[in-house]
Amino acid sequence: MTINCNGKLISLESPKIMGILNLTPDSFFDGGKYKKEKEILQQTEKMLQEGAFCIDVGAYSSKPNAKNVSTEEELQRLLPIVQLLTQEFPDIILSIDTFRSEVAKSAIDNGAAMINDISGGNLDEQMMKTVGELKVPYILMHMRGNPQTMQSLTQYDDLLQDLVYYFSEKVAQARSFGINDIILDPGFGFAKTTHQNFELLKNMKILEVLELPLLAGLSRKSMIYKTLDISAKEALNGTSVLNVLALQQGAKILRVHEVKEARECIQLVAQL
Structure with a gap:
């Protein structure tokens, strides 16, 4: 189980860590925290030194009801940082x-190695075609609607069966566009209630039937801080607990x- 990132074969037989670097002013946890080049470089270096195999850079907040930003603004936020990081590291x-x-x-052309698409191609019909042409790994997430509407789209006949069906169709579509390296993200917090998030975590191993690496994005999510009646800033311990459960359910990232x-x-x- 490997992915090809800029010519480097990364094995996912043992779990890996993706560090989050948000460039948005309104992200739910660290919005606006990394504005200056020095802060961005320091945080990136810290995550790399602590063991992140890659850094996930986002310039469009995907939290519920996040403000929509234009493509131009997303690029203006993102590309200078991609260039800075690839030059420095x-x-x-x-x-x-x-x-x-x-x-x-644009990001891949400037040295990035992988695309993490919260919409699984649903919000841009050219996305899978583009990723296939770029020959880079593709993180395919499950979500309904968009960040502005997803919280009203939580009705499922059977959550786990619906996800398996969704991913089966999406993987076939991605393969048809020549995407070789696919990672599946069940989308904790995206068009799912707190109860559904825990149901998904409890049964995430079912998705292994698709024979693709699974990514778990649980860090400081509302399923933690709403359940514990705390803030996102206080949710590190809860994040670690749920990360352990995700690893036991087969998460590779x-x-x-x-x-x-x-x-x-x-x-x-790993010692268990």
Whole structure:
């Protein structure tokens, strides 16, 4: 189970960590925290040193009811940072969190290595075609609607069966466009209630039937802080607990804000 990132074969036989770098002013946890080049470089270096195999850079907030931003603004936020990071860290593997094919192509052209699409191609019909042409790994997430509407789209006949059906169709579509390396993200918090998020986590292993690596993005999500009646800033301990459960359910990539704690989860679970 490997993915090809800028010519480097990354094995996912043992779990890996994706560090989150948000460039948006309104992200639910760290919005506006990394504005200056020095802060961005320091945080990136910290995550790499602590064991992140790649850094996921996003310039469009996907939190519920997030403000829509134009393609132009997303590119203006994103490309200078992609250029900065690839210059400062020549071996860095950058994943780009976007649902827009134009942004994806521009970022890959500037040295990024992977596309993380929250919409699974649903918000831009050119996305899969573009990723196939770029020959880069594709993180395919499950979501209904868009960040502005997803919280009203939580009715399922059978959540797990619906996800398996969704991914089966999407993987076939991605393969038809020549996408070789596909990672599946069940989309915790995206068009799912808190109860549904826990049902999904409890049964995530069912998705292994698709024989593709699974990514779990649980870091500081509302399913943690709403359940515990705390804030997102207080949700690190809860994040670690759920990351352990995700690893036991077959997650091969943990997408997190804090890399050190996720690495410790992986190390401890490996001893079981």
